[in-house]
Amino acid sequence: MQTSVTKRGQTVVPAAIRKRYNILPGDRLVWLDDGEIITVIPVPDDPIKALRGRGKGERLVERLLASRREERERE
Numbered sequence: 001m002q003t004s005v006t007k008r009g010q011t012v013v014p015a016a017i018r019k020r021y022n023i024l025p026g027d028r029l030v031w032l033d034d035g036e037i038i039t040v041i042p043v044p045d046d047p048i049k050a051l052r053g054r055g056k057g058e059r060l061v062e063r064l065l066a067s068r069r070e071e072r073e074r075e
Contacts, residue, residue: 013040 001014013023021042023029028043044050 001016003011003014005011013029017023023042030041030043032039032041
């Protein structure tokens with residue numbers, strides 16, 4: 001998909017992408033520039049709520065406790 005940039009620096013998010021990512025009028029987008037590629041990321045209304053459950057199955061608590069045990073043993 002391609003869009004163009006207006007004289008004012010504006011562009012349009014294609015309808016298919018808006019629908020797929022549920023981007024609505026007034027939603028905010030973050031533009032990340034790594035020097036080679038520009039990435040656009042929609043920002044949810046509540047970023048903390050949006051991340052809830054993302055680490056499920058990663059056994060993060062067990063890994064944290066094991067890391068702390070190792071640190072205590074080194075001391």
